[in-house]
Amino acid sequence: MDGNILAIDIGGSHIKGTILNAAGDPQTEYKKIVTPPQATAPIVIDIVRQLAKDMPAYDKVSVGFPGYVRNGIVYTAPNLFPTISGEIPLGQQIADQLKKPVRLVNDADQLGLGVVSGKGFELAVTLGTGFGTALLIDGYLLPHLELAHHPISKGRDYDVYIGAKALTKAGKKKWNKRMVKVLAVLKTVFNYDRLYIGGGNIDKLEIPLENNIIRFSNRDGIKGGARLWQLDDKYHISTNHPAGH
Template identity: 40%
Template sequence: MSFLTLAIDVGGSSIKAIILQDDGTPISRRSLIYTPHPATPDIIVATLIDLIAKQGEYDRISIGFPSVVEHGVTRGAINLHADWDGFPLEEVLHSQLGKPIRIANDADVQGCGAIAGKGVELVITLGTGFGSSLFFNGKLLPNLELGQHIFVGSETYEDCLGQASLDQIGAELWNIRLLEAIGTLYKLFNYDKLYIGGGNARLVTLNLLPNLMDKVAIVSNDLGLIGGLALWKSS
């Protein structure tokens, strides 16, 4: 049986949506709206309900969300609002929409769309914050929050490579920091492949990576939507 999946990618800056066939073929145009602020649960839920109502026919929903997600409950979303800690997003949306829903961390979802399924594969997403996901032979190792770990001095990966840092230091110095991070992450994980996604991946200059060029790839930010199919395939 074939299903139509409404895939949604919630970010700190924008929310995207598209309807996909089981093979990943889109049957609708991609919708994009700016993330409202303050991004409290009530405001984001109302925004999602409105966005979903404007889409076409679909059978089920997948959502990538910028937070650790455990059984449909968000465990903090520092780039949205403190009230997301412990919010039952899947239950709330299902009660209002009456459709099957799967929700996972946005970097995990993008990783599901990017990986080849061989060896150690690390995914980082560069946008408002710094997202990450880790896979071994195609299996997700969930709830990896590299962005909140120390990178330099007392600053985290997110402090050094998030949007605020990019705005402050500019793309050239930001890329130098990213190069250092890529080298550090290689020593930590010995990854076979590192995929770089997110809205700011377009600013990455890979010619700064002569020693790791064969191990690093920039991937389309649309994989944050396409990867949503994996939430249903795995279940």
Template identity: 35%
Template sequence: AEGLPYDLISMGYPGPVAHNRPFADPANLGKGWAGYDFAAAFGKPVKVINDALMQAIGSYEGGRMLFLGLGTGLGAAMIVDNVAQPMELAHLPYRKGGSFEDYVGERGLEKRGKRKWRKSVFDVVDRLRAALQPDYVVIGGGNVDKLDEMPADSRRGDNTRAFEGGFRLWRDKALIV
């Protein structure tokens, strides 16, 4: 960002965030993220939220929305009447001692193949829809394009909506994060 003009920063972090800071280092990005003071480092106001929540906020169209991000792992967020909540669902138990992430994350796709992976995605969406009762489900993330069809009452998310989510963090006064 050196040399580029900016006034505010929105950061989507691939892991849990508390009090505007990552509280655990991500497995795939190295150490030093947890507790880091980005506002002090940049000298500008910074809002740090979970990356799945960032895309969810950018995809939100009102009501009760469940967002699932299919990527390296499984990102999840729920927004209900403008109240946004990141959710760490990836490591909940699923099948045969595995977690949701083991079946619908990148490892599940590589290990089980596209056909079985897609079947698991549909099943996980159905289970989470039954438990959380969203009005609609948005499925995004880097692997959403590997789905030929979408589960019922869901739509394909666009990863560029994370940028809109970053803007909404600052300008949407009705949004509670």
């Protein structure tokens, strides 16, 4: 299938969508809708349906979701569904709603696919409501790790230490000092060839960056919605088909 792709980015502040061609080039401007507080899966699905309405024709759907996702099933989503209990087959539910095949992965994984060079060991991180991470080697996703929930300081995990709430509470100057520490830890732990850093709060980052650390925008990363369909199932990317198809 080489047709257009509806690429959706589900975030803690907004849910965004655009149409991509098979090469990952945007065919429409971003549409976005505010993510309501205390969002639930039915609310998110309805917003995705609204974004898809009146879009040009598309054959398949890519969805980035802020939580732990495996085979289209959401297991954790602390910054979106804080009261989640059990598993949410969100990929299948979106496929049934839009009547199109869906690939749903962690949002940082989808963005990472869109921005990495595809050469060597690369790490992509997003600074938004929480802290997203994606690991790739030679352009292929490695199994997703929820690094955001690993303790970084005094029992606080990355989400608490440098997430959006921490930025507001601590202020930009202190937050940037924390980012110096975080980047030093990532360099020591991962020994990456390149680190890509983006997300909604990237414009608040004011520290000098090493030559192998590259800023990116979500508009750059949305190309990952096309790249997602170029990976076959052996890379643990499953496809949810609409019921009856």
